[in-house]
Amino acid sequence: MDLNAPGDHVRLHPKARFYFTYCPLKNPRGDIRELGLLPGRFESPIDCTLKPRSLIAATKHGLNQKYEALSYVWDHEEPTDSINIHVDGQFSGVMYITPSLCAALRRLRDRGSVRFLWIDAICINQTNFYEMNHQVPLMADVYRRAEHLYVWLGQSSADSDKALQFIGDTEYLIARSAWQQEESDWRAFYSFISRPWFRHRWSVQAIALAREVTLICDDRTVGWNELVDALSIVQRFITKSSNDKFRYKDYAEWDQVSFQPAFRLAEIRNDVRRVSGDGDATGCPWSLETLMWKFQDFETSKPRDDIYALLALAKDRSLMSPRFGIDYYSIYPKVCEKYILSMIKIYGSLDVLCRPWRPYEAVPWKPSEDGYPDNCVYTPSWLPPNCSFTFGRGDIAKYERINADALVGPPEAGKRYYNACGSVGVTDACRFDWDKLGSLFVEGLVVDAIAEKQPAAFGGKERRILDDGVLDQWRAAVGWMDLAKEPPDAYWRTLVANRGPNGSDTPDFYPIACQEQAKDRDYRVAENYKCDPDLDTTAKPRATDAHVAEFVQRVQEVVLNRQLIKTVDGRLGLAPHLAKKRDLVCILFGCSVPIVLRPMQDPETHERFFEIIGECYIHGIMEGEALELAKSGDDSISQEEFEIR
Structure with missing residues (x-):
């Protein structure tokens, strides 16, 4: 039987009763398996060869063994589809694969010649941890040396067809205002770049290291560079139009555009190639x-x-x-x-x-x-x-x-944004103990404890807008009721964690902006909400005063899912929303910010241990002040070794 002849083998073993069994690689540290996708009609059963090949020999001797790689998302599909595996010209068994992978292979299969591919789900024995331990480290080289990377995004839809047309119209988008595109075009494009592959962690390595990349969506394809061009145009127009209230509201899903996964994948691919200098992926910065x-x-x-x-x-x-x-x-x-x-x-x-x-x-x-x-x-x-x-x-x-x-x-x-631990670094006591279920031992100071807490500033996925009047309650807690007066220094500094954007010093206008934001809700983040729009966590601040908008933006970055607290010693701060009264405020040696720890007791051994609740901002101890107090003999601060479980 000629395995290269289309149609000769497709009728073999239509209902095979035995599974394919992997033959161990002789050198799993340097050899990989190569899948030969045999030619056939689109609807025919899928037949493949599977044989080892050496990556080391190809590298050492400059052998030109061409193959292509496929990247796709396994997702949560069950392997319900099958392919026939042939070894040395003989049928060797059936391998079950996911419907998504099966669909990708049908699209990649050629009618007249064998196509050589590397696909992790097939070329690595996923049930053999020993083999995986040696094969997974080779994946970076596999992607670097592949002639081409194909990315399977899934089956097409009305949205994907519209999105691919949108991507192909980059010259048109540049020539006229991108915002003149139909809203459905923007929705379709956003839906396309929100497909699961773009947020899969293994996609990062594949896209960063591959030479050439083509995205496949059913029977449509688009080059990676074309997608990047479209992303660049979109990002430019979003930045340019960010102050256009009407347009911004219409296309609100683009608010955090730089954090959308497709943009971050484009960023790392660009950065890896910038480091290499010659267009090849050789290093990551x-x-x-x-x-x-x-x-x-x-x-x-x-x-x-x-x-x-x-x-x-x-x-x-x-x-x-x-x-x-x-x-x-x-x-x-x-x-x-x-x-x-x-x-x-x-x-x-x-x-x-x-x-x-x-x-x-x-x-x-x-x-x-x-x-x-x-x-x-x-x-x-x-x-x-x-x-x-x-x-x-x-x-x-x-x-x-x-x-x-x-x-x-x-x-x-x-640089560090804060320096709560002063000059004291991580001590030799830092260790894990697996005799105690993986307890982490670290040294540090018990500085204070939570005495009072206010409602947390919830938002995001759970609630798009913060609780009605949450900042009103916070203001009342610190006694700032007369808005004709400037806010208490500790209060406004706590709202912004005593920093400007990206760890910079606080701008001089923050206290006045805080006062104006409290006095007039027209300066606040969003407009036309029936509930109190103290901080709409999904919107970019668009207050009428640029200084107020910048202040509110910073508050957004600091308070979401945190609660205002007062400590036993009267310090004001922000703690995780899960923090409780009597939780301890601690400074771990080698950590730049204070940590909220909860004392616990083992129900069996009655030993004391701690749980990490999260980092916190405590006004007045963010720059090593607590260590100075401890050195001066302040007996309210004690040093301890913490067992964290």
């Missing part, structure tokens, strides 16, 4: 922690891949311990522990505990006797909540602010 922060809301189908999907791109990969490698035998919290410890050791900071990076649903766990997470009970508090990312999909899949910005600021910001 970002550390692993920065990658985790930038793609904090990108999803995976396996929790360990929260980290593994970005590991190969990190510029600081060589600085990490050899222990921190791909290991699918490890339980998820153990993988997270290796990541956290690596960041602490490389950068000498505990700020990694405060930054959002984990999109996956909470993974309850407890090591069973064999070390696997069979008995699931809880998630350690030293992992960030999976809902803590700053921006995410809200109504109609638009991207909007979900939470306030992290007080610690982004990694690699050039």
